[in-house]
Amino acid sequence: MPVVATGGGGGVGAGRGAGATPGAAGGPAARAGDDARPGVAQMTTVPALGKAKSSAASCSAVRDPATGSTFADPAPVMGALKAGTVRGLAVTSAKRHPSWPDLPTLVELGMPEMEVPVWAALFAPAKTPPAIVARLQREIARVVHLPDIKERFAALGVDPVGGSTEELARQVARDIEKWTAVARAAGIKND
Numbered sequence: 529m530p531v532v533a534t535g536g537g538g539g540v541g542a543g544r545g546a547g548a549t550p551g552a553a554g555g556p557a558a559r560a561g562d563d564a565r566p567g568v569a570q571m572t573t574v575p576a577l578g579k580a581k582s583s584a585a586s587c588s589a590v591r592d593p594a595t596g597s598t599f600a601d602p603a604p605v606m607g608a609l610k611a612g613t614v615r616g617l618a619v620t621s622a623k624r625h626p627s628w629p630d631l632p633t634l635v636e637l638g639m640p641e642m643e644v645p646v647w648a649a650l651f652a653p654a655k656t657p658p659a660i661v662a663r664l665q666r667e668i669a670r671v672v673h674l675p676d677i678k679e680r681f682a683a684l685g686v687d688p689v690g691g692s693t694e695e696l697a698r699q700v701a702r703d704i705e706k707w708t709a710v711a712r713a714a715g716i717k718n719d
Contacts, residue, residue, distance in 0.1 A: 616628055625687075665693055
């Protein structure tokens with residue numbers, strides 16, 4: 529899940545501020561724009577380093593005093609968080625993360641619409657035979673829970689799930705519905 533990090537400027541819930549984003553309008557950045565509804569962070573979006581598309585570039589930009597915070601994926605910012613060059617403020621998941629137990633969730637900080645978990649999945653072509661899909665799902669679920677693999681994921685701040693194809697389909701459907709509504713409300717168009 530993304531971590532909101534700061535180099536020293538503003539902070540979560542500190543009113544309106546500038547926030548670097550790892551992409552043009554993805555994930556939490558879309559929630560943190562000029563949306564005046566209660567529970568939505570108020571930030572001016574400042575694309576990190578021009579058109580930067582990575583959390584690492586976004587994390588670098590937050591060290592500029594004019595940019596108070598950023599939303600960043602865990603892996604690219606783990607080193608900066610551990611080194612103390614940026615400070616974690618909150619996580620965007622529904623619950624606190626084991627890698628950062630002292631960081632509250634944005635929901636805890638009064639922003640209920642800012643629950644934005646990050647997930648990754650493997651997809652196969654639509655016409656892949658069901659038996660192959662089932663075998664891939666079983667093997668991937670088994671592998672991501674091997675002790676050495678879980679340890680490597682944990683070092684990156686990632687929680688392996690290895691859920692079913694049905695769970696993934698529900699997650700995708702929920703996210704499409706959620707982010708379509710966010711994009712419409714923010715006037716974001718796919719040009």
